[in-house]
Amino acid sequence: MTSVAELTTVDLSEIEFVDRMGLIMERLGGTRTMGRMYAWLMICDPPEQSLTGLAAELGVSKTAVSTVARQLEVSGMVERVPASGREHRYRMVGGGWAQIMRVQMAILKQSLDTLDFGLSILGDGRPGHRDRLEDTREFFAFILQDSDEMFERWKEYREKSS
Structure with a gap:
C-alpha cells in the first residue's frame, strides 16, 4: 500500500x-x-x-x-x-442524484397528507399551532408544485448537453 x-x-x-x-x-x-x-x-x-x-x-x-x-x-x-x-x-x-430527489419529493407529497390530517384535528381553536402547520404545508406544496416540470427540464437539459 x-x-x-x-x-x-x-x-x-x-x-x-x-x-x-x-x-x-x-x-x-x-x-x-x-x-x-x-x-x-x-x-x-x-x-x-x-x-x-x-x-x-x-x-x-x-x-x-x-x-x-x-x-x-x-x-x-x-x-x-x-x-x-x-x-x-x-x-x-x-442520474442517481435525480433519483434521490424524486424519492425526496415523494416523501414531501406524503407529508402533505399528514399535515392535512394535522390541520383537520386542530380545528380553529389553536391559531398558533395551526399557523405553524399551515406554513410547513404551504412550503412543501410550493416546492412540489414545479417539481415534475423541474425533472422534465433537467431531462431536456441533459439530452441537449449529451
Missing part, C-alpha cells in the same frame, strides 16, 4: 475530494462512508470496483463497504456489474 508521503499531488487532491463528498453526504442525511464511496466511484479507474478494492481505497471494513454498496444500489446511485469472480463489483450510475 502506498504511504501518504509517496502520494502525488493529484492523489492527495483525490483524497480530499473523496473526504469532502463524505462530509456532504453526511450533511444530506447519509453516512460519510456512503459519500466517500460514491465519490471514489465517480473518479476511480477502472470505473468498476470490487468490495475488497473499495474497502482498501477508503480505509474501511469490507462489511461497511458492502452495507453502503447495498444502500447506494437500492437508491439507484450505483449498480452491481457482472464479474468473472465471486466478488461483487460496483460502478456509479448516472
Whole structure:
C-alpha cells in the first residue's frame, strides 16, 4: 500500500475530494462512508470496483463497504456489474442524484397528507399551532408544485448537453 508521503499531488487532491463528498453526504442525511464511496466511484479507474478494492481505497471494513454498496444500489446511485469472480463489483450510475430527489419529493407529497390530517384535528381553536402547520404545508406544496416540470427540464437539459 502506498504511504501518504509517496502520494502525488493529484492523489492527495483525490483524497480530499473523496473526504469532502463524505462530509456532504453526511450533511444530506447519509453516512460519510456512503459519500466517500460514491465519490471514489465517480473518479476511480477502472470505473468498476470490487468490495475488497473499495474497502482498501477508503480505509474501511469490507462489511461497511458492502452495507453502503447495498444502500447506494437500492437508491439507484450505483449498480452491481457482472464479474468473472465471486466478488461483487460496483460502478456509479448516472442520474442517481435525480433519483434521490424524486424519492425526496415523494416523501414531501406524503407529508402533505399528514399535515392535512394535522390541520383537520386542530380545528380553529389553536391559531398558533395551526399557523405553524399551515406554513410547513404551504412550503412543501410550493416546492412540489414545479417539481415534475423541474425533472422534465433537467431531462431536456441533459439530452441537449449529451
